[in-house]
Amino acid sequence: MFKPRLNQIEILEYEKGKMGISAVPGSGKTHTLSALAANLILREKIGNEQEILIVTLVNSAVDNFSSRIAGFIREAGLLENVGYRVRTLHGLAHDIVRERPDLVGVSNQFSIIDETESFRMIDQISTEYSRVHSEVEDFLIKPDVDRNKAHRSRNGWNSLITSLNQSFINQAKDLDLEPDEIRLRMNKHQLKDILLEMAVEVYAQYQRGLKYRNALDFADLIRLAYRALISDQQYLERLRSRWPYILEDEAQDSSRTQEQILRLLTGPDGNWVRVGDPNQAIYETFTTANPKYLRSFLKEPGVTARSLPHSGRSSRCIINLANSLVMWTRENHPVHELRSSLDLPLILPTPPGDPQPNPPDLPNAIYIKYTKSTADEEIRNVVSSIKRFLEKEENQQKTIAVLCPIGLHGEKVAQALQNAGVEIVEMLKSTQTTRTTARVLEKILLYLANPSDPKNFAQAFSTYKNSLEHNDEEKQLLQSITSTIRKCRNLEDLFYPALGSTWQTCIESSLRADQITELLGDFREKCIRWHQATILPIDQLVLTITNDLFTNPADLALGYKLALLLEFSAELHPEYELADFAMELSDISGNARKFSGFSDEDTRFDPDMHKGKVFVSTFHKAKGLEWDRVYLLSVNNYDFPSAQSDDKYIGEKWFIRENFDPQAEVLSKLDSLSKNDISQLLLPPGEATLKARLEYSAERLRLLFVGITRARESLMISWNTGKGESRIALPLESLYTIWKGTHETA
C-alpha cells in the first residue's frame, strides 16, 4: 500500500491544468506519477475511449509504470489495462505514425531499423564519401600526423566521421530539416563548408537507402509523428481528445521535438504534468535534449510548480556528499558559466515516521581515492575491494554496482571480476539472457553453414547445453562428450547411420550408450530436423530452431524478434548466407549490438533481484536504479572535464587540428541554418568547440551527481590516469576536500 508524503499528497490532488514537478533522486516520483495516473482514472476524470498518456524515457520504465498503475487499479477493483497508455517517446511516435501513415508519406507496413543497422548504413556511406573526397582529411587532420596511423587507431578517422554524420543526421531530423532544405539554406547564405557538405550528402544518401528499404529509423519516427500532428488539425484534436491528460516522466531529458509533440498533444488548455530533475539531465551532448525546457516550463505562467525534495534512498552522509557537489558547483566552481549546471533544491532526508526512512550512516560509508593509479590498477583495487566486501556473510545479501563512464571500461571491469570468481550482472548493450539466446542461435547457424564439420557441431552442442543449468557431474559429462564429438570424423554416421548400425557407435567415448543417448540424443534429433529446414528462408529457419529449443515465453519471443531481424537483414543483403546471418547474431551475443529482449532483465531490471552479485554498467544506464554499495570509476579530468586549460575532451581527437571538435562545429552550423542566424554562421572556427566544452563539462557534473545518488549505504569513488596524462577530476578533488574535512572531524 502506497502511503504518500505530504508533498506527494499535494501532487496527487492535482485535477487539471499544467504542473511541473522538480524531483530529487529517490523521491519516489515514479510511484507518485503512477498513483496520480490511477487517481485520475479512479476519480473518473476520463471518459470512455480516453486514456491517461504516460510518456517516459526508456522501455524498462514503461513496464515499471504499467505494472505499478495496474497494481493501483487492481487494488481499487477496476479493470486493468484500461484507461491508460504508457509509452516511450518512440512508442508514442510509432502509435501516431502507424495510425495515419498517409499524412507523412509512409506505406502501411513500414519497418523500423535499429541503431546498429542505422549506424552500419551511415558508416558505409561516410567511409565511401571520405575515400572519394580527400579534402575532408586535408581540412581536418593535422599536417604533421601520419594519416595511416589516424586511420588505424581505435576510434580513429572512420569512427570520427561516422559519428559526426550520425549526430548531424539525428540533429537535422530533430530540427525537421531535410537534406534539400539544408542545401537550400546553405546556398541562400552562400555557405561553403567542407564538413557541412559532407554531412548533408551523407544524410541524403542515407535517407535514400532507408526509403528503398521501406524503413524508418528512430529519429524519423519522432520527426514524422510531429509532422503528422502539424499537418492535420483534426487528427491532432482527435488525439487530444483521446489523451486528455499527459504525464511526462524524466522531463529533464526532453528533446526539442518531444517538447513540441507533447505541447501539441496537450494544447493550450490541456492537462500536462511534467516530472523531472534538471540535475539528472545527462543526454544533452550533441542532441537537442536540454533541461532548459523543464526549467522554463516550471516558470511558465499558469504552471503550478511543485517539488519532491525528500529522498529516503541514500544514507545522510551520501546525501550530504551529493548536496556538497551541488553547492560547490553553484558557489565555487572556478568557471562561472558552469555554476548553473546543477540546480536547487538540495536533497532532504525523509522526515521522522516516513515509510521510507533513509538507511543509517555506516562507518566508512564513503571512500574517495585521491591518489593516482593507472586504469588497470584502479580495476585491480576495485576487484579486491569487492571481493573483501563479499567475503563477509552479512554483505552477501547486498546489492553492488560498478559504474564506469564508458562501456569499454565496464567490459574490462566485468572481465576482471569474472576472472576473480565474482558473479556479475551486466547491462551494457544487451542483457546476458539475450546474448545467451543469440549465441546459441549463432552457433547453430554456423554449424548449419558447414554441417560436416564436427568442431562446429561440438560448439553448437556445447553452447546450447551450457545455456542450461547443470550440476558439476553433468558438466563433466557434457565436457567429455563434447570433446568426443569433436573427434567424430564422419558426422553423417552420427546423423544418418547406415542400415544395421546405430549412431551411438560412432561416438568413441568411455561413456555408456544410454548416457550418450541421454546427453546427445535429443539435440541430434533436433539437428536432423534443422538440416531439412536449411532450405527455408532465414527467418523461418530461426523460428524452427527457436521453437525446438526454447520453452520460456521470453526466450521464444526473443527468438521471434531475432528471426524478424534476420529477415530484414536478408532483405537488405540478398547475398547473405548462413554464416553471414550467424555473424549478425554474433554482434548481439558479443555485445557489439544493442538489442533488447523480453526477459524481466530487459524490461524491468530490478537490482534487488541480484543480491550478492555485481552489476557492471555505465553511469548512464544506471539512471533510475539504486544499489547498497556503488563504485564510481574513472572520475578523472578526461571523463569528467571542467573546462580547465589542461583538460582533454573525448570529441577532440589527437590527429585533428588543435582545439577543434568537428562534430561540435558542424552541429553549430546546422543549428544556425535552422534558425537562419547569420551571425552564428560567421563565428570563427573553434568557437563552437569552446561552447561544446562548456556544455560537456556541465553534463559531466550532472553525470557525477547521478552516480553519487545511486548509492544507498556506501559509495567508493576513484580515478585513473587514463593514457597517462589524466588527473583527478576537479569536482572530485573538491569533494575529496569536503569529505576529508567531515571525515576527519568525525
Add this chain to the structure above:
Amino acid sequence: MNAKYTYSSEKFDLTTEQDSVINSSLNACMLLSGEAGTGKSTAGAFRLRCLIEQGVPGDSILILVPQRSLAAPYFTQIQSHDFPSSSMPSILTFGGLAQRMISLFWPIIAKNAGFSFPNKPCRFLTLETAQYYLATIFDPLLQQGYFDSLTIDPNRLYSQIIDNLNKSAVVGFPPSEISRRLTQAWAGKPSQTVIYQQGQECALLFRDYCLKNNLLDFSLQLSVFVDNLWPSLVCKEYLQQTYRHLIYDNIEEDIPVAHDVIEEWLPKFDSALLIQDTGGGYRSFLGADPQSSQRFFNLCSNKLIFSNSQVKTSELDTLESALGESLLEHKLINQYYSRNSVLPFSVLSFRFYPEVLDWVVREIQELIDKELAEPFEIAVLTPFLSDALRFSFSARFSEADIPFSTYRPSRSLSDEPAVQTILTLAKLANPGWGLKPTQQEVRSAFLGSIANCDLIRADLLSRMLYRPSDDPAKPLKSFDNVNHEMQSRITFTIGEKFESLRVWLFENSIKNTEFFDHWISRLFGEILSQPGFALHNDFDSANAVSRLIESHRKFRQVLQPTDGLQITGSAQEYIRVLEQGILAAQSLTTWNEQTNTNAVFLSPAFSFLMTNRPVKYQFWIDIGSQGWWSRLDQPLTQPFVLNRNWPDGKIWTDFDEVYNNQHTLARITAGLIRRCRSHIFMCTLGYNEQGMEERGALLMAMQNILRQVNFVREVPHV
C-alpha cells in the same frame, strides 16, 4: 419452415424463402438481399439449376460475380453429380467479360481505342506482368529522384500506381484526373502533393506504353470495354443475344462501371436475379461500391429480403450489435448483456506472439478432440499474415497433426523451396547466363531434388563437385571425380541420382527454341518427379512448380521479340524479376486447390470474407493491431477519394479517416460474426510481431464490451 425444391430428381432442404426465389418465373427480374449466412447464394445456385432443368441452355446464362472466389457455390452446383447436363453457363467477373469481348472484337475496336498496331494481336497483362512493364518505365524516374519524399518499397509503389489506374477505370474517370482528385482532397502539407503528380505522370507514361505496344492491363481492359465496346451496337447485340438470363451475385462487391453496364443491359435479359449482401462492401479498397449497387432496388420489379440467418446464433447476433455500437457510437454500451448472458466469445490476453500461437493450436486440438469439431469448421484470422506468422502456425499445426490450409495471395513464389531448387538447377544447366549460384544454393538444390539426400551429403556434394571456376561451361563435376572414400560417404545411391541429374542438366541446357516453362515441365517430369528424386509424390511442391510454370508462361506470352528479349533471354529476365520480388505470382493462386480439404483455415480476415463460407469457430489474432483498422495501400492511393461518392473538391479530413475506418472495421467484424456458427476466440498481445505495443480500435471496442459484461456480472477485475 422447409419446403422441397421440386424441379430436381432429388430433394434438397431449402427454406420456403429460397424456394420462392428458385421457382420464380422464367421472366422474373428479382433483387434478393439479406445478411451473409441467410442462404442467398444457395438460392442463386439452385436458381441456376432450376433454369437449366427447365430447358434454358446453359450457355445463355451469365453468372456474374465480383471476384472468382465468390463463384464457388455456382461451381459446386455445376460440379455436383446430379447437375443436369447442358452447355456450360458463363461464370465471369466483369473484368473477365471485358477481356473476352476485347479478344472477340479486337480488330474492330483497336484503332478507335488508340492502339498503335490495330492489325496485330493484343496482349493481356496480369498484375504481375503489368508491374514488370511499369518497372521498366519507372526505374529511370526513380533514379531522377521521383517519390523521394515517400518511404516505400518500390514494388509497392508500382502496385499503387497500377491501383490508381484501376480506380480510374472502375469508377469511370480518365487517368489524367487521378492527381487532381487526390490533390483536391489532400489536407496535409501542400508539398506532399507532388507525389500525386509524379504518380500521375508514371501512370500516363504506362498507359501510353501500353497503347503503343498493344498491351492491356486491367484498367485498359475495362476502359476499352466500357468506352469503346459496350457502346457499339455490334458488341451490345452480341452480348444481348448470347446471354438471356443473368445471375449477378454480391452486387455490393462490384465496381460502379459494372453496375452502369448491367443497369443498361438489365431490361434486355429474359430473367435476372441480383443478389446483395447487406452489410457487405469489403472490397471497397478495390473499388467495390455498395452505394452504387443500390440503384438496382428501383430497377428490379421483385424485391425479396432474406432475414433469417442460417449460421449465427442469437448470442452472436448480440455481439454483432454490441461491437457495431461500440465501434460506431463511441459511448459506453450498457444494454446488451445481463448477469446470465452466455458469451459467444472469449478474450484471451498474452504477452508474446509465440504464446498466442501455442495456445491457439492447443485450443484447436481440444476443439477437434473434445468438441468433435471438424478442422474445416475452424478459421484462424489475422489482419495481416506475415511469412513468419504463417510459418510458425504451419509448424505448430504440423506438429500437432492438425490439417490446415493457408491462403495468402501475396506470398511470393520465390520463397517456395521447390521454386528455389528449380531456379538453381536452371542456372546450373545454363552457365552461359552468367547467373552463378552460391555453394549454399547448390547444396539446397541437391537437398531439395535428390530423395534421401541429407544436408551433410548435399554439402559434401556441393563442396566437392560444384566447381564453377574450373570450367565455367560445366560447373558440376562428375561423381567419378571424388575418391572412393568420399563416394562411399556420400553413398553410391545418392551419387547415382546426382549423376542422372548432372547429365540431364548438362544435356538439357535451354535451347533458343525452347520456352523456360516447357523446360521446367521437362525437368519436373523427367527427373524431379521420378522415384529417387525429392519431388516424387510431393504434391505441395508440385503445386508450387505448377505455379512457377504458369507464372512464366504468362510472363513470356506478353514478352515478344519486340521487347528485346529472345526466348532464352526471357528466362533470365524472368528469374531476375522473380528474385527481385517484382513478380510475386499473386494472381495465379487458384482458389479451389487451397480450400477443398478438411483443414483449419488460416488467412487474413479479408481473404476469409471473400471465401464467403461460414465456420463454427473463429480465432481472431492480435485484436490490438492497427492492421484491423487502417487503410491498405497508403500513401499513394485513396479508395474513398477515388470513388464516385466522393464530392469533387471535398477535403479528406481526419474525421473521414476515422469514420471510414471505423465503419470498415464494423463491417468486417460483422461480416466475420455472420460467418461464425458458435464461438469467437479473440487474442490480445502485449507486444506485436515487431515487439511494439499496439492498442487499436478493435481492442478498445472489445474492452468497452467487456466492461459492460464485467459490470453486470460484478466482476471485480480481470
